[in-house]
Amino acid sequence: MNILLAVLLLPLLALAQSSSSSGNAPSGSSSGSSQPPASSSSSAPASTAFTTIVSTAISSIPTIIVSGGNRVETTIVSTSVFSTVEAITTGGSGSSSNASTSSSSSTSSSPLPTAPTNVNGGGQGGAPFPGASGANGAFGPDDGTFMSALDSPEVKRPKMIKTIGTHNGTFHCDEALAVFMLRQTSTYRDAQLKRTRDPAVLATCDIVVDVGAVYDESKQLFDHHQRGFTEVFGHGFETKLSSAGLVYKHFGQEIIANRVQLPVSDSKVNVLWLKVYKVVIIVCLDVSSQLKLSAKEFIEAIDAIDNGISQYPTDIKPRYRNRTDLSSRVGALNPWWNQSTDAQTVDGLFEKASALTGQEFLGKLDYYANAWLPARDLLIASVSASKKAVDPSGKIILFEQFLPWKEHLFELEADESVADIQPGQAIYVIYPDETAGNWRVQAVPLTPESFESRKALPEVWRGLRDEELSKASGIDGGIFIHASGFIGGNKTKEGALKIAQKALEM
Numbered sequence: 001m002n003i004l005l006a007v008l009l010l011p012l013l014a015l016a017q018s019s020s021s022s023g024n025a026p027s028g029s030s031s032g033s034s035q036p037p038a039s040s041s042s043s044a045p046a047s048t049a050f051t052t053i054v055s056t057a058i059s060s061i062p063t064i065i066v067s068g069g070n071r072v073e074t075t076i077v078s079t080s081v082f083s084t085v086e087a088i089t090t091g092g093s094g095s096s097s098n099a100s101t102s103s104s105s106s107t108s109s110s111p112l113p114t115a116p117t118n119v120n121g122g123g124q125g126g127a128p129f130p131g132a133s134g135a136n137g138a139f140g141p142d143d144g145t146f147m148s149a150l151d152s153p154e155v156k157r158p159k160m161i162k163t164i165g166t167h168n169g170t171f172h173c174d175e176a177l178a179v180f181m182l183r184q185t186s187t188y189r190d191a192q193l194k195r196t197r198d199p200a201v202l203a204t205c206d207i208v209v210d211v212g213a214v215y216d217e218s219k220q221l222f223d224h225h226q227r228g229f230t231e232v233f234g235h236g237f238e239t240k241l242s243s244a245g246l247v248y249k250h251f252g253q254e255i256i257a258n259r260v261q262l263p264v265s266d267s268k269v270n271v272l273w274l275k276v277y278k279v280v281i282i283v284c285l286d287v288s289s290q291l292k293l294s295a296k297e298f299i300e301a302i303d304a305i306d307n308g309i310s311q312y313p314t315d316i317k318p319r320y321r322n323r324t325d326l327s328s329r330v331g332a333l334n335p336w337w338n339q340s341t342d343a344q345t346v347d348g349l350f351e352k353a354s355a356l357t358g359q360e361f362l363g364k365l366d367y368y369a370n371a372w373l374p375a376r377d378l379l380i381a382s383v384s385a386s387k388k389a390v391d392p393s394g395k396i397i398l399f400e401q402f403l404p405w406k407e408h409l410f411e412l413e414a415d416e417s418v419a420d421i422q423p424g425q426a427i428y429v430i431y432p433d434e435t436a437g438n439w440r441v442q443a444v445p446l447t448p449e450s451f452e453s454r455k456a457l458p459e460v461w462r463g464l465r466d467e468e469l470s471k472a473s474g475i476d477g478g479i480f481i482h483a484s485g486f487i488g489g490n491k492t493k494e495g496a497l498k499i500a501q502k503a504l505e506m
C-alpha cells in the first residue's frame, strides 16, 4: 500500500513543482499580477501532461480502497482526484466537459479540495506543498486527501460524492425538482443519481426521494406515497406534501440562503422560504378566474397535482386544460410511446426534466429575492416617509415610483414586528402612472383580492372625467375617478394628493 501511495505522490509533487516554476509565488497575487493565470493558453500543453500523470495514479487508488471494505466505490475515488487536475488547467472554474467526458458516469464537477490560501506554496526554490493554493485555484489535492489515505485502512475521503436515490420509470415534476433542489445544498451538491425501485440499491444511497414508502428525515428518506403519510408544510399551508414539498420543507431555507448569499438565520430567508412555497405556476383559465387561481402557488401547486388534489374549487371548471404548466412540460419529457425506454435514455431525460424544474424554481426565487423583496423594503420606507411628509396619520402612502404594494401591505400589516404599518391604517396610495405620465390615487381594498375598498373615493366624483371632475371636486387637472371609486387620476402628484386628502374628509 505504501508503495502505491508513493507512486501516486511523486508525480503530483513533480507536477506542482513544474507549475510553480513558471510563475510567481502562488499565494496572494491576484488581479494585479502581470503573470498570466494558470488557465492561459500557454500552459495548455503542460496541463495535458498533468492529466496523464494523475489518471495513472488514480487507477491505483481503487486497489487500496476496495481492500478497506464497506460501500466505497472505485469510480467515486477516481473522480475526486481527476477533478483536481481539472482545476490546474481551468483555474477552478467548476464544471468542465473534460471531467465529465473522460471520467466515468459518476463524475462530478464538485468544488475541489482546496487548501487555505495562507499556505505558503514555496515559490522560487521549493515545490508548493500538496494542497497549496495558487491565485487561480489549487495546485493539488489538499493535505487531507493524502493524510487520510495514510492514516487509516478505511480511507476517509473528505469530499465524498453523495448519491441520491429516486424511482426509475416515468418521472414527474415533484421528484425532478426534489433532486434539483438537493443538489443546491452543501451536503448533496453535485450528487450523483440512482433511479431504481430496487430496495437493495436504494439502501446504498445517501438520501432517497419519492420512493421507498418511508418518510424519516433522520434516515434521509423522503417518500410521500405511503399510507398514513400526512406531512404538510405548515405555516398556514395544509396541502399534503409531494417529494418536492418534503425536500423544500427540510432543505429550502439552506437552498435559499445559498442562492441569495445570506445566513440561514436572516429573516429575509424565511420570508422567501414561505413565499416561494406559494409561488404561482398554474395560470390556466380565462382572465376572470385567473385572479382567483393565482392564489395557488408554485410548490403548493406541484404538491396538489402530485397528490391528486384538484387545483380548482369544485364549482369552477377549467374551460380547457393548460398543457404548458411545469408539470405538463416535465411529463412531456418522458419517452414517447415509440421511443426507447432503456434506463440510460430515461435517466438522461430525467436530468433534463430536473434542470427544467430547477430553472423555473431558481427563476421564481431570483424574482422574489431581487424584485419582490426589495419592493417590500421600499414600501416600508415609503410609509415612514409619507408619515413625515404627507400624512402623519398614515392614511395616505405616497410612492415616488410604482411598486407592487398590495400584497406586501397586507402581509406587513399582519406582521407585528413592523410597528410603522398598522392593520387597516392605510386608506389611499398614490403613485406615478409611468406610461401616461399621470399620478394615480388608489383606494386600499378590504383584502388583497377584493374589489371593495376600505374607503372608496367619494361617490359624487365617481364616473367623472376631466373638466367635469375638476368641477365636481374643485381640483383642477382631474383626469378620472373610476365608477367603483377604487382608483382615480390627476395630472400631478400634488393633484392626486389633494384628491386623497379631500376624499378622506368626505
Ligand SMILES: *[C@@H]1O[C@H](CO)[C@@H](O)[C@H](O)[C@H]1NC(C)=O
Pocket (backbone or CB within 6 Å): 044, 089, 097, 098, 101, 102
Ligand atoms: C480537454 O481540455 C483540453 C484543453 O482544455 C481540450 O483541448 C480537449 O479537447 C478537452 N477534451 C475533451 C474530451 O473535452
Ligand SMILES: *[C@@H]1O[C@H](CO)[C@@H](O)[C@H](O)[C@H]1NC(C)=O
Pocket (backbone or CB within 6 Å): 168, 169, 170, 195, 196, 197, 198, 343
Ligand atoms: C426499474 O428498475 C428495476 C430494477 O432496479 C427494473 O427491474 C425495472 O425494470 C425498472 N423499471 C423501469 C420501468 O425501467
Ligand SMILES: *[C@@H]1O[C@H](CO)[C@@H](O)[C@H](O)[C@H]1NC(C)=O
Pocket (backbone or CB within 6 Å): 281, 282, 283, 284, 285, 322, 323, 324, 325, 326
Ligand atoms: C398556461 O400556463 C402557463 C404557466 O403556468 C402560462 O405561462 C401560460 O400563459 C398559460 N397558457 C394559457 C393559454 O393560458
Ligand SMILES: *[C@@H]1O[C@H](CO)[C@@H](O)[C@H](O)[C@H]1NC(C)=O
Pocket (backbone or CB within 6 Å): 338, 339, 340
Ligand atoms: C414514432 O412513431 C412515429 C409514427 O409512426 C414516427 O413518425 C416516429 O419517427 C417514431 N419515433 C421514433 C423515435 O421511432
